[in-house]
Amino acid sequence: MKTYILFIIVLTLFTLNGCNQFKSDHPQTKLSDPHQTTDANAENILEYQKDVENNxxxxxxxxxxxxxxxxxxxxxxxxxxxxxxxxxxxxxxxxxxxxxxxxxxxxxxxxxxxxxxxxxxxxxxxxxxxxxxxxxxxxxxxxxxxxxxxxxxxxxxxxxxxxxxxxxxxxxxxxxxxxxxxGENKFEMLFESIRTFPDARYITLRSREQNGYTASILVKERDAFIDSLLNYPNLFKDKRLQINWEIKDREAVYLPK
Missing domain, CATH: 2.40.128 (Lipocalin)
Known part of the structure; x- marks a missing residue:
């Protein structure tokens, strides 16, 4: 009986140690472990910044x-x-x-x-x-x-x-x-036009607000949706487009569906 109890104690200690080891090594845990906001100081904030940048x-x-x-x-x-x-x-x-x-x-x-x-x-x-x-x-x-x-x-x-x-x-x-x-409030952008140039094609967007922001999206590759924009632009006029893009060299580039 004593041997059985000793085995349970050792097993429990091993399990607790294993959990602690997992917590300290897991990257998401590292982001949560720095001091609470109420305890923040310049030193541990900069340590936290490094963790964020590394992840x-x-x-x-x-x-x-x-x-x-x-x-x-x-x-x-x-x-x-x-x-x-x-x-x-x-x-x-x-x-x-x-x-x-x-x-x-x-x-x-x-x-x-x-x-x-x-x-x-x-x-x-x-x-x-x-x-x-x-x-x-x-x-x-x-x-x-x-x-x-x-x-x-x-x-x-x-x-x-x-x-x-x-x-x-x-x-x-x-x-x-x-x-x-x-893309909400004054940053919600609506379809204005799609323009084709000798060396590029752009989707142009405008803000809902008068004299507001504008944006453009470079189209490098056509797909069915781009064909629809080209053939029936009036169907999309002043509507928000459900499209994806990525930023390359300070420019939004269309991602085909």
Whole structure:
């Protein structure tokens, strides 16, 4: 009997140890293990950021259209529930890459890399905004005249008093970016036309709002749906198209059905 009881105890300990080992090695568990939002500090937020970046390739990806308004063009990507990325281009004057990192749907870190060009020089600027319970508690940044140089510089703390943005602005931006990603509200796009050029064919879209955003989708390969658009464009006029695309070289490219 004693031998049987001892066997049960050993088996139980082995099972518990095996479960703990599984929890520590599982990639999704690693994303959940960093401190709760209420305990977040700059160090563990940056550790969490690395985990998210390392798991991007295995996360489910989603991409918006490339929206255009005047010289401005931008699109948004998401990878799982942990990161939103905005790519924005303003003619030849500036570009920006903005990343929003989440844990349990709470924004932990906003990071941006911007490139500002003028007649005299180009400036590269990085900034990180750390949040806890929807409140900014730290900001740091760095700046240099070249991309390679800025990446070699350490981040310097920026006083919170120098931050012109209310904390709520970051959360409001997230709401807008999710609208962009889903093509909702002022980012819902309707079919305008399909245009054929000697070297390319494009689906053109417009916003529901007057003087709103426009978008285009490059068609490299025809299928039955594209044939329908070409032959009966009036049937699709001012309607939302149920189509898929991917972003390549800052351009939405149609994915045949």
């Amino acid at each position: 991007i390739k295995s996360a489910q990806a989603q991409q918006s259209l490339v929206y255009m308004l005047g010289d401005l063009s931008f699109y948004v990507e998401s990878y799982g529930d942990n990161i939103l990325i905005e790519h924005a281009y303003n003619g030849g004057e500036s570009t920006s890459l903005k990343k929003y990192y989440f844990r349990n749907d709470s924004l932990l870190l906003y990071q941006t890399r911007s490139e500002l060009a003028s007649d005299d020089n180009t400036v590269f600027k990085d900034e990180r905004v750390y949040m806890r319970n929807h409140t900014v508690f730290r900001i740091d940044g760095r700046m240099a005249a070249s991309e390679s140089t800025v990446e070699e510089l350490p981040f310097i703390d920026i006083p919170l008093s120098q931050n012109p943005n209310p904390d709520k602005n970051y959360l409001d931006n997230v709401t807008v970016l999710r609208d962009v990603l889903r």
